[in-house]
Amino acid sequence: MLEGSIPAELGNCTKLQALDLGSNHLTGVIPEQVIGISSLTLCLYLDLNEFTGSLPSQVGNLKNLGVLSISGNKLTGELSSALGDCQVLEYLDLHGNILDGAIPSSLDQLKGIQQLDLSQNNLSGQIPEFLGKLPLMRLNLSHNMFEGEVPKVGIFNNISAFSVVGKNMKLCGRIQPLHLRACPINFSKKNKRPFPDKMIPLLIILPIVLLLACLFFIFYQLKKSQQRTSPTSLSENQYPKITYAELLHATNEFSPSNLIGDGRYGSVYKGSLNSGEHIVAVKVLKLQEHGANKSFMAECDVLRILCHMNLIKIITSCSSLDFKGKDFKALVFEFMPNGTREQGSNLTLVQRLSIAIDVASALDYIHHHCEMTICHCDLKPSNVLLDDDLCAHVGDFGLARFMSANTNLSNNAHFKYGMGEEVSTEADMYSYGIMLLEMFTGKRPTDNMFIDNFSLHNYVKFALPDRVMEIVDSTIVLEEVEGLNRNRGGEGEFAKLKSCLESILRLGVICSAELPHERMDSKNVVKELHRITKAYNE
Structure with a gap:
């Protein structure tokens, strides 16, 4: 919940590789000193704030940046042609601003771009045909004011990979699933005579040449795409080789x-x-x-x-x-020196709260702030690792799935979460809720006491609110009570402890509800955990 403007002095961090200031309440213009930190190579997230003004031309300094997201702000003016200098860029997201004008031709230099989202702006003019020649896997141009014919090359041949819905009412073309109007044919009034005889051979040969060129281009693009998107290893440019x-x-x-x-x-x-x-x-x-x-x-x-x-x-x-x-x-x-959350024990209440916030923040990121929504599908204590400072890091994405509006992922993986069986962000939240209950009760969902329909979820649910102190991990209670005794804390402090634990367990119960729509979203979980932490520390 950071406020105010970004200090220009942040530009002095000349070795910065990644910067994430997304999902705050930052205002003002984006400082050219910050947007121009040339050392940024991994990502720059300024999304979901309230930035105004235009996108500084210094964005062109990000020549080695992989991910740039400034969506959900109030940026105005035209798209900076300097974006074309970011030739390593793979993901560019500027949706949800007030940008206008045409898409600059310099963007044809984005030879590594895989996902481009310019939706929900006021962009106009024709959709450039060069976008179809870029190695795009996802393209969103919806809710703008584009006009003219939709290109028919590259990504525009895959109806599930691009979107032009919304305010683009002046678009036309013969792409059947888009239900666009046919483009008007403009006959010249001055030349009503038939083609001269000498033009006929050219009119026959030209389509054949163009057909051969298109076939060669499609073959080249397919081969290039296979080389680029081969998932057998990570990018050699970004990651060092090892034998x-x-x-x-x-x-x-x-x-x-x-x-x-x-x-x-x-x-x-x-x-x-x-x-x-x-x-x-x-x-x-x-x-x-x-x-x-x-x-x-x-x-x-x-x-x-x-x-x-x-x-x-x-x-x-x-x-x-x-x-x-x-x-x-x-x-x-x-390497994570403190092992997994499953191995970690005897953690204090504050440490467990911090870990809970870390994991929820990771889910919020993959659910809401990636170019495509990602579901982890295997969240559990053994996949949460702790570093030297007991900061939690979520790992093991071997079962992860990309979510999209055109993909039914329930056919790709089979997991059971409460009453729902589809892979979804709600399924991740179910796993998170169970992990939260496990973390603060010290009991695993596979404990022998949980048989038939009696589960960890029900065990906690039936104990709320009166028997909270009976079901929480005894090490938490003992340590906190000892701390209260040392500091001569009274009944008020003990009541605050009980209220804190009750709020956490109630949150775990909500997240692990049987019906997916009853579970809390990761973004709201992060806010609620911060509220609980603040109330306990006051």
């Missing part, structure tokens, strides 16, 4: 003594790179397990676009052969 031999050496030949985690699709080893200077976690895929390769590809696809402090940081990947000639795939992550 099987290096990982073998780093993990002491994948020694059991280095094993720190084991799951269905992969084993995680502690490793040491650069002669011990860099400690990492190496996730080696169990490729003999059915679905492991798909899990690897899904995780690469998701991790490529993620940038958030509460998500596990990917360092690189390896897709190669081992010394026996067998396929080998691994992901290398930043």
